[in-house]
Every structure is written in C-alpha cells, then in structure tokens.
Amino acid sequence: MTRLIEPVRTAPVPARPGRAGRAAGRIGWTFVLLTALAVVAYSAVPYFTASLHDLAGDEVGLAPAYAEASPFVQGALYVHIVGGAIALVLGALQFWRGLRERAPRVHRWIGRVYLGGVAVGGVGGLIIAPSSPAGYVGLFGFGALAVLWLVTAFRAYRAIRRRDVPSHQAWMIRNYALTYAGVTLRLWLPLLLLTPLLLGQPWEFDAAFANAYAAVPFLCWLPNLIAAEWLIRRRGLPSYRLPLARA
Ligand code: HEM
Numbered sequence: 001m002t003r004l005i006e007p008v009r010t011a012p013v014p015a016r017p018g019r020a021g022r023a024a025g026r027i028g029w030t031f032v033l034l035t036a037l038a039v040v041a042y043s044a045v046p047y048f049t050a051s052l053h054d055l056a057g058d059e060v061g062l063a064p065a066y067a068e069a070s071p072f073v074q075g076a077l078y079v080h081i082v083g084g085a086i087a088l089v090l091g092a093l094q095f096w097r098g099l100r101e102r103a104p105r106v107h108r109w110i111g112r113v114y115l116g117g118v119a120v121g122g123v124g125g126l127i128i129a130p131s132s133p134a135g136y137v138g139l140f141g142f143g144a145l146a147v148l149w150l151v152t153a154f155r156a157y158r159a160i161r162r163r164d165v166p167s168h169q170a171w172m173i174r175n176y177a178l179t180y181a182g183v184t185l186r187l188w189l190p191l192l193l194l195t196p197l198l199l200g201q202p203w204e205f206d207a208a209f210a211n212a213y214a215a216v217p218f219l220c221w222l223p224n225l226i227a228a229e230w231l232i233r234r235r236g237l238p239s240y241r242l243p244l245a246r247a
Helices: 019-048 052-057 071-094 097-102 104-131 135-161 165-179 181-198 205-219 222-234
Strands: 006-009 238-241
Touching: 019 052, 019 071, 019 181, 071 097, 071 104, 071 165, 071 181, 097 104, 104 135, 135 165, 135 205, 165 181, 165 222, 165 238, 181 205, 181 222, 205 222, 222 238
Parallel strands: none
Antiparallel strands: 006 238
C-alpha cells in the first residue's frame, strides 16, 4: 500500500559544517538553552513556591483555572510541569555535539531521563488538556501536541534500539521541536496580546488574552514541526515528503 507521506533520505549526510555554520549552530543552540532555562525559571518553578489556591489569588500563570480542579487533574498538572521542565532543559543538552562525542554514556543516560520526562509530561498534558481555558481548541490543540510528543519519542527510542542513528536523530529533532512548544507558547502569547495595540485597535486585557489564548494551542507547535522538518532535510536525515513532490 502506498503511504501518503513517507520518510526518505533527502540528501547525502553533509560533511561537518564550515566555520560560519558552526558559529550559527552555537548561537542557535545557546538561544534554545537559555530560553528553555528562562521558561523553567519563570513559568514552572513558581508552581512549587505556594499552593495552587494561594497562587490563584496572586493570578500566577494558569493557577486560577486549576485551583478548583479535582485532585487528579491538579496532580496531573504538577506531574506535567515537572516532566516538561526536565525534558525542556535536558533535551537542549542532547543537541550539544561535544557531549555526544566525548561522553556517549552521559548522552545515553540523559536521553533515558529525557524520555521519562516526555512520557510523564505527555500523559499529564493529555489529562489536563480537557480543562484548558481555551475550550475545544485547547483540548484538540494541546491534545494533538501531547499525542505527537509521545509518538515521536517512541519512534526516536525504537530507532536507536535498532541502531538506526539517522532516524533516531530525525525523530529526536521532531520530538524536541514539540518539547520546545513550552517556550514558543510563551513567546507567541505576549506577541499576540500586544498585536491589537500595535495595530491601533481598542485593547482590553481579558478580551485580548482570550483571543491570543485561542490561537496558541496550535500555534505553539505547528510552526516548530515545519522548522524541524526543514532542519532534518538540511542535515540529510530521513525526512517526510509527499510522493508527488518526488515524482
Ligand atoms: C510538548 C508538549 C506539551 C503539552 C502537550 C503541554 C500541555 C499543556 C496543557 C494542556 C496545559 C494546560 C493549559 C491550559 O489549561 O490551557 C499546560 C500547562 C503548562 N505547561 Fe505544558 N505542555 C507541553 C510542554 C510543556 C513543557 C516542555 C513545559 C516546560 C516547562 C510545560 C510547562 C507547563 C506549565 C508551567 C504549565 C502551566 C501553565 C502556565 O502557567 O503557563 N509544558 N501544558
């Protein structure tokens, strides 16, 4: 049976990048690591400084939306935040070529903890998605993100068990692009919040927030996946393309 979209190796594996390529790679990687650390510090850590009830009083993050939720959903929120934070920081370290080459055992151990973070973060994300203040958009947007997060992690793990390193790298790039939704969501949100102001439109916080929050459950990860596929192709790793495009 012909599959609609199938992975193909798009180019021979390129030689090591030149000096400019290496510098761009280092700048990009440093940006990803610093933004990951900043999101963990400013969005995740505050949830562990007081009870959800007290945080709701101070309007911290989404605490007001979860302060009255069932203990099961609140527990899933905490599990999700811990798993997501671990994955966000450890995942960035895994793209550090020096660590992979000089300490492959450390890379393997960090990888196992990373996958554990994705597993619990993804299941937690699935449980809390129906409680999102974004309603059905939150349910389907975050729900699809959680499913893809778990599936791409599984594919990456399966590939490396088969010792298929190029496929492992491609699936890990896709998986971390989804993990990085934890950052891009928090970059899109203020941008969308302020857009009406920049366009000179009437502005009121609650309405602007509801409007912006209706977009982010999909916007936080769809462009990331496209960027991931572009990176995968550029590196000559097995990429997805429509059979028609190949013909
Ligand atoms: C990539 C897959 C992810 C999925 C499917 C996901 C899903 C969700 C969902 C459904 C919510 C509740 C949002 C709402 O009620 O509207 C949420 C909140 C949250 N998530 Fe994630 N998330 C992901 C990644 C991450 C990562 C990597 C982090 C790392 C720090 C993270 C940290 C948080 C935090 C701190 C909250 C609480 C809301 C806030 O105060 O901003 N998530 N997530």
